[in-house]
Every structure is written in structure tokens, then in C-alpha cells.
Amino acid sequence: MRPVIWDDDEERVSDVRQAAQPCFQCGVCAASCPVFRVAPEFNPRIAVDEIVQTGTVAVTGREWYCAYCLMCEQRCPMGVALCEILVAIKNLSARDGKVPPSIVEMMDVIRFTGKVSHPSKGTTRRRRELGLPELPEVDAAEVQKLLEVTGAIDRLTRYREAECEPQ
């Protein structure tokens, strides 16, 4: 499947639908899915079936439960990469600002530091005690620019707007 970088929604949905077409509902993906094993409300096979049947992406929120372990793709006898299809679905819902808060937090940290974590005081001290070199300075402005031109900042703004809307 093509990476989700085109703007046309219809084109993307048809991409997803096409990618899911070979599926014959054997269920091997669900049987191999570690998340389905402990949380049967998340069934990757049914997520695919919905798209094939209706041609539309129902945003339920559960697609975010995928741990992206890639086992479904590994085992599918038809070569369907469910995890990639789920990424496409999540991208579509993120575009509308529907994202789990933990992911928004992560994106915010990346936006301002260029990384997903920063060394705590303790780690900085430990690094020095262990004789580790200073970490090369990350240019956060460069990352900000990339987030801006690839639409991530817009997505974050849309998330905040959606947050503020009366329920």
C-alpha cells in the first residue's frame, strides 16, 4: 500500500479498500493478534471486513488498540497487511483531530524537543558518571518545520479544537 501522504480522502479510502480486497475472512490474523487474545473487542479481521463491505472507514476508536506488532501481516495467507491498513485508518481519523491523548502528548514533546523523551537530571548525572559523551544537540526548530510542512501541527490544532467543542 502507498504511504498515506496524499491529501485526497476518497483516494485513500479506495487504497485501503483495494489493499483489503484479497481477504477471505479466514481469521488467521485475529488468531495471531496479541491484542485480540486479551481484548476480543478489538478484532483486526472485522476492521478489514467493514471497509471491504461498506467502502467507508468507520472510526470507532478501537483501531488505536493495535500494538503494531505486525504479526497479522506476517501470518496472513493472502498477504494482506492489516496493520498497515489500520495505520491508514488511524491517519484518516487523526486528520479530523480524533487521536488518543497519549499520542498527542508524544507529538507535543517531539514538537518542542525533537525527541520523545529528555534526559532527567538523574540520567544526565548517570551519563556523566558512566563517562558517556554529551548527546549531540538536536535542532528542534528543524523538527518543528517538518511537523508544520507535513501537516502535523494542523492535526494537533484540530485535536485541540475538537476538545473545546461542546459535547
Place this chain on the structure above:
Amino acid sequence: MKYAFFPGCTIADRLPFIEKSIRLVCPEYDIGLVGLPFTCCPEPNSVQSFSQYTWLTMAARNIAVAEEHDLDILTACAGCFESLAMAKHMLDTSADTRAHVNRALANIGREYTGQARVVHLLQVLHDDVGCKGIEERTLRQLRMRVVTHSGCHLLRPERVLQVDLAEAPAKLDALVRALGMESVDYMDKTMCCGAGIRGVNRDISFAVLREKFAGMSMVHPDAAVVFCPTCFISFEAGQRVVNRMFGTEYRLPVFYYTELLAVAMGLEGTESILSGHRVQGTEETVARAMGHGGTPAQAPMGTHGAREV
């Protein structure tokens, strides 16, 4: 061989003792590590799910930085490896995608050209140095029965990454055997540890980890050996959460491979590495494996390590 070293956020900011073990071991095999201003790889699940375009462009930027220095990238984290290797695959197999991403990179004056390779330390040690080369440099054998977990993002997608067999990985096992350890097979060996959704759904995420520990504990290992910092934190700190949530009593020491390699090579400074561990009995497990004090590790199985009570 000189590489652009990509320690990744997790090792650099949270597990400096793992970075230390890598920096102790690599020069011994003439693996040079050059530090470059890399950003987050970025993280393969959350960032890619949020915006695949952003994810791809950030990864392309990191690879471009290494290209500017004529270096290949050496990763030490399965997640960094997956992101950079998958991004590279997408950029190298679609001219459209590459052009699209390069238009974004032009804004920061960079360009992805596809010159740099992306490898993980497991590949360099197993495929280039080789198990024989590893064994020759060890001063002592580590008498331990271990379970290995290579990590989802080193194994899959197999057709692209081609690091090891995704359904029957053997390289990390060969590497631990080179240090004198026994690698024990176990149920759900290639199963995920649940780390990918720790922030999204904590309950589900730790239930997945519980399943993983159930499989490992059945064979009563002395320790688990991983080659990824996320798997490391998931197993080491995560087992306490699993114990609290599900009433289990796991106490399984967890090691990142190069820590044990440094110990087996008898390199200076390994005490300071092991003291960073949080599972009680970790240092004792290593001491026993070296034949110092306590009962030998190969004695009664299940007297320590993972055991469900």
C-alpha cells in the same frame, strides 16, 4: 567499520547503562561510533499512526543527516531500526514518495538520496563479527538458562527487514550461546510484549505482557535477554506492574545483550552497568553465572527467575 550511531531516545535518556555496555563492547570489534544530531527516529507506532507523512519525513531527515557524513546508521533499538529501515524501503521503492518527502525536506535544506544503509547491532555482531568471533573474545562462560526475545520490530515485516526468520528467530539465541548460555525455547517466543499501546490502553497493554510472561515462566529461565530498550523496559519495569495488576510474582532479571557480552569479555566497568537494573537479584544472577558465590545457576530449575506462585 565506522557507523553513525543511533542510540535512540530511550537508551540515551532512560537507559544510559545500556549505552555504556554498547560503547564498551563496540571498540573491541573495531566498530566505530560517530554521534550525529539525530532527532527521534520517530517512534514507529504512535507517530506513524498520527501521520505517516510526518513519520516518513522525520525518518528521511535522520537518514539524510547520516548520508551527509557518508556513514551508514547503526541502531541499537528495534523501534528505531523498524522506523528507519521501513522508511528507507518506502523511499527507495517509490520515486513518487521520495519526491514528495524531498519537497518537505527542502524546507530545512536537506535531501534524502538513499546512500546510507540502516542496520541493527544484532546484525553487525551476528552477521559481521560472527558467533565464532564473539566466542573467541570471551574470557569466561556465563552459565545461565535464558529465554530470548528479539522484538517485533527486528523481525517483522520479514520480507522487508530480513534480519532473521520471523517465525523461528535464531540469531539472538546463537549470540547468547556464544557466551556459554543455554537458550531455552518457549511458548509465544515471537509474540509482542504490548509496549506499543502502553499509553493508549494500559490495561490491554499489560494483559499482553502478562501472556508473554506466562509463556516465559513455564520454562523457568534464569533471565530474559533482549536486544531492544523498549522490550527491556517493558519486561523489567513492566513485570512489577503485571504482578500488581494480576497478582503474579514474577522476578525475572532482564538483560540487553551487550551487557552480558561485556561481562563475558571481562571488560572494566560492568558493575556500574548492572547496578542500573531494577529487578532484585539481577547482580546475583550474573555472579552465579560466572561461578561466584551462591548455588550454580544450572542447579535446581525454578529456584530463582520467573516463577508464578
